[in-house]
Amino acid sequence: MQSYLHTFSSGNDRAKAIAISRSDPPADSELPGIIAPNEHYSFDTESVDGISQLRRRIRDAEYAVDRVEAWSFLLGDYITYRNEKFTSEIATFNMSSATDCVNLGTRMCQVESSSCFAARNERDFPYPIHHRRKQEILWNHIDPVTWAKAFRRHADRKDNSVTTIRFNEAGDFKTQHDIWRVDEIARRLPNYNVFTYSASSYLNWDSVEHFTVNASDTDHDYGDRHYKVVDDKSEVPDDGVLCPYDRTDGKIHCGECVACITDHAPDVYVEKFEGSNR
Numbered sequence: 001m002q003s004y005l006h007t008f009s010s011g012n013d014r015a016k017a018i019a020i021s022r023s024d025p026p027a028d029s030e031l032p033g034i035i036a037p038n039e040h041y042s043f044d045t046e047s048v049d050g051i052s053q054l055r056r057r058i059r060d061a062e063y064a065v066d067r068v069e070a071w072s073f074l075l076g077d078y079i080t081y082r083n084e085k086f087t088s089e090i091a092t093f094n095m096s097s098a099t100d101c102v103n104l105g106t107r108m109c110q111v112e113s114s115s116c117f118a119a120r121n122e123r124d125f126p127y128p129i130h131h132r133r134k135q136e137i138l139w140n141h142i143d144p145v146t147w148a149k150a151f152r153r154h155a156d157r158k159d160n161s162v163t164t165i166r167f168n169e170a171g172d173f174k175t176q177h178d179i180w181r182v183d184e185i186a187r188r189l190p191n192y193n194v195f196t197y198s199a200s201s202y203l204n205w206d207s208v209e210h211f212t213v214n215a216s217d218t219d220h221d222y223g224d225r226h227y228k229v230v231d232d233k234s235e236v237p238d239d240g241v242l243c244p245y246d247r248t249d250g251k252i253h254c255g256e257c258v259a260c261i262t263d264h265a266p267d268v269y270v271e272k273f274e275g276s277n278r
């Protein structure tokens with residue numbers, strides 16, 4: 001009888017049964033040792049604004065009857081849309097802050113750490129670094145299958161259409177596993193264009209099949225194209241393209257232009273301006 005009940009119960013009933021059969025969720029007092037333990041991060045997780053609430057939300061999402069639904073609201077709170085350069089069709093998610101970026105101030109990055117716009121933004125304003133550090137914590141606690149399902153539900157709830165996912169306006173890929181995870185997310189979201197900029201030339205990008213990679217360590221060949229900062233547009237070679245946003249003084253936005261977003265464009269060149277490398 002039990003097996004019949006199991007067989008004919010709805011998906012939601014099964015999810016409920018699984019949730020009930022699990023051990024009790026960890027208590028609030030246990031969370032600092034389980035979710036974002038300090039010793040696993042390059043920054044002090046206890047100093048992140050709202051860390052206790054974030055830990056509770058991650059715990060609650062993991063133990064929810066409908067995990068994907070719970071994650072979709074949590075993840076959705078950490079997806080950003082539209083900035084000066086990007087249209088509202090592009091969702092952005094960071095794997096870390098710029099301050100904690102694995103390539104900040106290294107030879108892989110094209111600008112000095114003091115000139116990195118994202119890092120400067122984190123120094124000048126209190127909000128971004130906390131927000132992005134929480135994104136890193138989320139990234140470390142969600143698998144790519146759940147990320148993709150949760151993102152789809154989040155995007156389906158939005159009034160504006162979402163066509164594209166950008167990984168990292170701040171931060172960068174740290175490990176090969178990050179590459180695999182984004183490729184898996186992109187594989188599971190074939191209706192979205194997924195793209196990134198990365199200076200992590202020391203990782204192996206050859207296995208990437210489902211997202212577009214703009215290589216910003218232009219001393220090395222990897223990804224789909226180089227994305228190079230130049231002091232002056234006269235430096236753009238004949239076989240490259242000057243970023244239309246720069247060429248039109250901001251009239252054409254990313255999203256309207258898809259040069260970095262798909263695989264088809266040549267190398268992209270952007271003009272250096274005080275404080276920005278992306």
Ligand code: SF4
Pocket residue numbers: 242243244245246252253254255257258259260261268
């Ligand atoms: S080339 Fe196009 S997609 Fe790339 S940064 Fe410029 S406007 Fe955006």
